[in-house]
Structure formats: C-alpha cells, structure tokens
Amino acid sequence: MASPWRMIGGAVGLVALAVGVLAVVYLTAPATPGPDLARSKASAKGVFTVAIAPEMGDIRQGELHSWLVTLKTRKGAPVEDAKIIVGGGMPEHAHGLPTSPEATAYLGGGRYRIEGVKFSMSGWWQLKLGISSPVGADQATFNLVM
Numbered sequence: 364m365a366s367p368w369r370m371i372g373g374a375v376g377l378v379a380l381a382v383g384v385l386a387v388v389y390l391t392a393p394a395t396p397g398p399d400l401a402r403s404k405a406s407a408k409g410v411f412t413v414a415i416a417p418e419m420g421d422i423r424q425g426e427l428h429s430w431l432v433t434l435k436t437r438k439g440a441p442v443e444d445a446k447i448i449v450g451g452g453m454p455e456h457a458h459g460l461p462t463s464p465e466a467t468a469y470l471g472g473g474r475y476r477i478e479g480v481k482f483s484m485s486g487w488w489q490l491k492l493g494i495s496s497p498v499g500a501d502q503a504t505f506n507l508v509m
C-alpha cells in the first residue's frame with residue numbers, strides 16, 4: 364500500500380510536470396501575429412509621417428466620431444493643402460466601413476479633421492488614408508481593434 368507521503372510526492376511531481384509542459388508550450392508557441400496598432404507611422408512609401416488620434420478621446424462602438432490626422436514630412440515639417448481620402452473596413456469580414464468618412468477641415472500644423480467614422484461591430488478594423496499633397500502622394504493603413 365502506498366504511503367500518504369509517497370502519494371503527495373507523486374501529486375506534487377505531476378503538478379510540477381504539468382507546469383513545466385505548459386511553460387514550454389507557452390514559451391515556444393509562435394507569437395500570435397496581431398495587427399500593428401501603432402497610431403503613428405511612416406506612410407507606405409515613406410513620403411509622410413502620419414499620426415491619427417480620436418478627437419474626443421474614447422471611441423465607442425456604433426457611435427459616429429471624428430479623428431485628427433497629423434501629416435508631416437519625414438523631416439517633421441507640417442504638410443498643408445493635403446487631400447485625404449478615407450477608406451477601410453474589416454479585413455477578417457471582407458466588408459468596408461459602414462459610413463463614408465471625409466476630411467472636413469484643415470486645423471493648421473499639418474492636422475486634418477476626419478468626420479463620420481463609425482465602427483459598427485467589435486473586431487479588427489482598418490482605416491486607410493489616401494493622401495495627396497504638394498509634397499507627394501502616399502497612403503497609410505492603421506489598424507484598430509474594437
């Protein structure tokens with residue numbers, strides 16, 4: 364008959380083994396390639412540095428809101444007289460944006476207001492900005508997870 368101590372020792376050993384296996388699985392699992400959530404980045408061809416920020420802070424699913432886009436040259440000079448076309452959608456659902464956001468104002472300092480953005484469901488969204496300006500044309504894609 365097994366002594367209680369041996370049984371306890373066996374149980375502890377099993378737990379330790381399980382923890383070890385989980386640790387190995389965890390450490391060797393490939394990192395899930397979540398979308399890059401940076402809100403400031405170089406545009407696709409490197410013409411601009413583009414930053415986005417919600418104008419009012421919090422973004423709530425299903426509510427119309429506006430974003431401020433800040434456009435700078437790679438040397439940091441504000442980009443004026445830019446035209447910004449907004450597209451996007453949910454890459455995993457193959458649908459576009461539920462609204463047609465538009466650039467409605469230039470606020471100075473390379474900042475533009477984009478109005479009419481809505482994320483109608485939870486998940487991974489992309490906002491794609493097509494930018495043309497006297498400095499050049501380029502585009503930038505931002506990922507957002509609601």
Ligand SMILES: [Cu+2]
Pocket residue numbers: 453456458484486
């Ligand atoms: Cu969707």
